[in-house]
Amino acid sequence: MTGTVTEATSPAAATATVSDDRHRVLRVDGLTVRFRLRDALVHAVTDLRLTLRRGELLAVVGESGCGKSVLAHTLLGLLPRNATVSGHAYLQVSPDADPVDLIHCGERRLAREVRGRQLGLIPQSPATALTPVRTGRRLLEETLRAHGHSREQAAAQAEQLAVDVGLNPHDLDRYPFELSGGMAQRLATALALASDPAVLIADEPTTGLDRSLVDHTLDLLRRRCDAGHAVLLITHDLSAARRVADTVAVMYASRIVERQPADQFFSAPAHPYSAALLDALPDRKFQPIPGHPPMLTALPAGCAYAPRCPLAIDRCGALPADRIVDAGTVACHRPRGASA
Amino acid sequence: MTDLTLPRALSRRRLPWRPGQLGFAVAVAILVTAVAACLLAPVLWPLDQTAVHLDRTRLAPSWAHPAGTDDLGRDVLHRSVYGLRVSLLVGAIAALVATVIGGVVGTIAGTLGGVIDRILMRAVDTIAALPHLLLGIFIVAMLRPSLSAVILSIGLTHWLTTARIVRSELLSLRTRPFIDAAINGGASRWRVMTRHLLPHVLPRMALATTLMVPHAVWHETALSFLGLGLPPHLASLGNMMNDGQRSLLAGAWWASLVPGAVMIVVTLALAAVAARWREHLNPRLRSELEL
Amino acid sequence: MTTHSRRLAAHEITVSFDGTPVLTDVSLHIARGETVGLRGASGSGKSTLARVLALLHRPDRGHVSLDGQPIAGARHQVAPRIRTRVALLFQSPRAAADPRFRLIDVIAEPLRALGTDRDEARRRARELADLVGLTADLLDRRPHAVSDGQLQRACLARALAQQPDYLLCDEATAMLDASTQAQVAAVIMSYQRERDAGVLLISHDQALLDRWADRVVDIAAGRIMAPAER
Numbered sequence: 001m002t003g004t005v006t007e008a009t010s011p012a013a014a015t016a017t018v019s020d021d022r023h024r025v026l027r028v029d030g031l032t033v034r035f036r037l038r039d040a041l042v043h044a045v046t047d048l049r050l051t052l053r054r055g056e057l058l059a060v061v062g063e064s065g066c067g068k069s070v071l072a073h074t075l076l077g078l079l080p081r082n083a084t085v086s087g088h089a090y091l092q093v094s095p096d097a098d099p100v101d102l103i104h105c106g107e108r109r110l111a112r113e114v115r116g117r118q119l120g121l122i123p124q125s126p127a128t129a130l131t132p133v134r135t136g137r138r139l140l141e142e143t144l145r146a147h148g149h150s151r152e153q154a155a156a157q158a159e160q161l162a163v164d165v166g167l168n169p170h171d172l173d174r175y176p177f178e179l180s181g182g183m184a185q186r187l188a189t190a191l192a193l194a195s196d197p198a199v200l201i202a203d204e205p206t207t208g209l210d211r212s213l214v215d216h217t218l219d220l221l222r223r224r225c226d227a228g229h230a231v232l233l234i235t236h237d238l239s240a241a242r243r244v245a246d247t248v249a250v251m252y253a254s255r256i257v258e259r260q261p262a263d264q265f266f267s268a269p270a271h272p273y274s275a276a277l278l279d280a281l282p283d284r285k286f287q288p289i290p291g292h293p294p295m296l297t298a299l300p301a302g303c304a305y306a307p308r309c310p311l312a313i314d315r316c317g318a319l320p321a322d323r324i325v326d327a328g329t330v331a332c333h334r335p336r337g338a339s340a
Numbered sequence: 341m342t343d344l345t346l347p348r349a350l351s352r353r354r355l356p357w358r359p360g361q362l363g364f365a366v367a368v369a370i371l372v373t374a375v376a377a378c379l380l381a382p383v384l385w386p387l388d389q390t391a392v393h394l395d396r397t398r399l400a401p402s403w404a405h406p407a408g409t410d411d412l413g414r415d416v417l418h419r420s421v422y423g424l425r426v427s428l429l430v431g432a433i434a435a436l437v438a439t440v441i442g443g444v445v446g447t448i449a450g451t452l453g454g455v456i457d458r459i460l461m462r463a464v465d466t467i468a469a470l471p472h473l474l475l476g477i478f479i480v481a482m483l484r485p486s487l488s489a490v491i492l493s494i495g496l497t498h499w500l501t502t503a504r505i506v507r508s509e510l511l512s513l514r515t516r517p518f519i520d521a522a523i524n525g526g527a528s529r530w531r532v533m534t535r536h537l538l539p540h541v542l543p544r545m546a547l548a549t550t551l552m553v554p555h556a557v558w559h560e561t562a563l564s565f566l567g568l569g570l571p572p573h574l575a576s577l578g579n580m581m582n583d584g585q586r587s588l589l590a591g592a593w594w595a596s597l598v599p600g601a602v603m604i605v606v607t608l609a610l611a612a613v614a615a616r617w618r619e620h621l622n623p624r625l626r627s628e629l630e631l
Numbered sequence: 632m633t634t635h636s637r638r639l640a641a642h643e644i645t646v647s648f649d650g651t652p653v654l655t656d657v658s659l660h661i662a663r664g665e666t667v668g669l670r671g672a673s674g675s676g677k678s679t680l681a682r683v684l685a686l687l688h689r690p691d692r693g694h695v696s697l698d699g700q701p702i703a704g705a706r707h708q709v710a711p712r713i714r715t716r717v718a719l720l721f722q723s724p725r726a727a728a729d730p731r732f733r734l735i736d737v738i739a740e741p742l743r744a745l746g747t748d749r750d751e752a753r754r755r756a757r758e759l760a761d762l763v764g765l766t767a768d769l770l771d772r773r774p775h776a777v778s779d780g781q782l783q784r785a786c787l788a789r790a791l792a793q794q795p796d797y798l799l800c801d802e803a804t805a806m807l808d809a810s811t812q813a814q815v816a817a818v819i820m821s822y823q824r825e826r827d828a829g830v831l832l833i834s835h836d837q838a839l840l841d842r843w844a845d846r847v848v849d850i851a852a853g854r855i856m857a858p859a860e861r
Contacts, residue, residue, distance in 0.1 A: 063808040064779045182673045210673045211835035236808040280809040282842040288814035517727040520687050524719050525741030526711035539731050
């Protein structure tokens with residue numbers, strides 16, 4: 001299915017505020033995150049734009065180390081001191097709520113109003129995210145009570161959440177160090193769900209889980225979206241995205257290079273990197289992409305994928321602007337469906 | 341791909357130096373001066389340990405005697421430098437002895453496990469329950485008070501922490517997949533021990549030793565102060581503080597204060613440097629063992 | 632030598648930890664040149680089975696045989712040259728590489744363990760690194776300074792340095808993105824052809840098993856289910 005390609009979206013269109021679209025809960029605009037290390041500058045996220053609507057499950061896919069997790073931490077204001085952030089990320093959980101700029105609203109507001117309540121996180125390594133001196137049950141109940149449940153409600157809800165995520169309620173009485181990796185991951189998921197946030201960021205939530213639990217967790221996230229919440233799923237697992245995502249955004253070397261509705265993406269990816277990534281799947285060509293992604297400390301001036309791209313031409317020495325392809329966008333000089 | 345492990349942060353501040361860096365610089369300066377003084381003293385400023393000058397007892401600090409003289413007319417500053425020499429030497433050797441004992445016990449317990457581990461750890465717990473200074477006094481009293489008795493006394497009471505540290509490190513490392521991988525790759529027991537286990541344990545042990553030196557110095561000082569340590573004519577900080585008691589009532593405060601101050605300042609500086617070293621070691625260890 | 636004897640086999644393996652049975656009467660074989668898939672939920676015992684087959688854990692009952700020879704004992708009780716014939720590739724590369732070693736030394740480790748001198752071992756390690764797609768500039772780095780994908784490649788190179796006749800992959804590609812997984816698989820399959828090596832592929836990725844495994848064995852609660860032919 002060839003898509004129609006029109007020229008770059010004008011920046012003006014992107015400056016419309018969140019409230020223009022009643023269903024938009026998150027709008028990220030021009031987000032750039034850099035880390036200063038001893039002898040280098042890491043460009044973790046560059047000029048990132050994305051939007052998330054109520055009821056939408058957006059999967060951000062990319063190789064490990066491309067900056068996806070940094071995106072999650074940035075939105076929650078959990079970056080270390082050597083990070084520089086610019087750009088905006090407007091969160092508006094309901095049409096009549098005030099939009100909050102996550103980047104500039106300050107730690108106080110993030111801690112009191114946003115984290116856990118409006119914006120939740122299922123972290124990537126649960127072992128470090130769970131308080132070691134509390135049992136799972138205590139952790140869940142404390143979170144539930146903090147969000148307004150009574151003692152009895154919290155106890156019942158904790159059991160329910162455990163069942164929802166596929167944990168044996170009996171295991172709630174264990175301490176985090178007694179849990180296997182997969183069980184800890186499920187507990188962290190339950191904790192994130194306990195506060196029932198409008199927007200949930202899931203950072204590689206299926207690490208260490210076997211197939212049935214992966215499917216179970218993904219379906220859980222899907223149900224949240226169907227119930228009207230929004231989920232940002234960060235993953236390197238394309239089959240997970242295929243199972244539950246509404247929209248797929250591909251990250252490469254700190255930038256989003258393609259963003260498409262899921263069906264469109266899996267049947268007709270527009271960016272050569274997306275196409276190559278899909279070809280690497282065992283149920284397709286099972287072919288690796290030749291070459292290596294660039295170091296985030298040494299990003300080229302033009303298209304970062306050009307050195308590995310079979311379609312590269314001279315023009316790729318200049319950074320490609322976003323172009324509209326069907327219902328999505330792609331940052332490429334020669335996307336599928338375009339004339340050269 | 342470059343490392344994005346988030347905890348590794350360096351902060352940028354407005355000041356030209358990091359907070360705490362000034363204190364650290366001072367600590368290093370003190371240590372360097374102390375070590376230099378200890379090394380150079382026999383060459384530049386020899387001391388006759390047995391000489392007394394009864395014509396100038398209990399003189400107040402002056403240009404000729406910057407820290408005054410004690411009740412036997414001996415220059416306090418001069419003896420303090422030599423006392424520091426002895427105390428640091430005894431402290432260092434004793435700390436090393438304690439580390440070796442603790443390292444061996446911890447290694448046996450950590451690698452053999454089972455019944456041996458349990459026996460050794462109960463022994464550690466039992467000894468730890470005793471007040472270590474009393475135990476130290478007991479040991480010295482059993483042997484005759486001498487330099488080696490003091491060193492043994494410190495060594496035999498201070499090895500417990502090292503043993504525990506080494507044992508717990510080894511226990512946790514032994515089950516890690518990279519040890520399995522090494523064995524799978526054909527490594528012998530010796531190779532696993534020396535190439536994979538010990539290199540993880542040694543930095544912590546070295547740090548523990550350094551942190552033990554101030555303890556050892558204090559222990560020796562206490563023993564000497566009680567008259568159970570080094571021979572009384574030898575300048576050691578503890579001996580000097582013991583002798584200095586006699587001068588206190590006569591109003592000559594410098595004879596006890598100066599050696600005491602020297603000991604406190606130097607051991608604090610040593611502890612500060614060791615603490616900084618531990619700080620440096622920790623985040624690196626954590627990011628290295630990111631599992 | 633009959634075809635029956637060119638295989639790595641587990642014979643009625645039973646393992647318990649602290650009284651809890653983890654594997655009960657498990658028998659499984661991997662012939663030279665074949666790829667056997669092992670599928671099971673977490674807690675089914677598959678990783679323990681892999682460790683037993685890799686001679687890293689002594690079973691309470693039963694034994695492992697290598698090319699017809701029964702092996703008694705495990706770990707240091709087994710001669711190094713026998714141990715290295717079965718290489719194990721772990722799921723998490725971070726836990727499987729000594730954090731203090733540079734990547735080149737991680738890869739060279741099995742060579743050094745069996746007596747190769749340092750320069751020769753490093754030279755060979757460089758070749759292997761090239762084979763798995765690791766660029767030379769990464770070899771001087773320590774594990775914390777490289778990504779998971781790069782580290783897993785280094786672990787693969789290390790496993791290949793042993794020149795194993797059998798390679799056991801315990802969810803070795805689960806944490807990798809699609810392209811790195813495809814590359815790791817390509818390298819292993821190429822080595823398999825060249826060396827006629829047997830591969831045990833523990834995975835919950837059905838698409839991967841369909842594509843790569845000759846046959847799949849299911850394991851649940853420590854017991855093997857009837858093997859499924861493709």
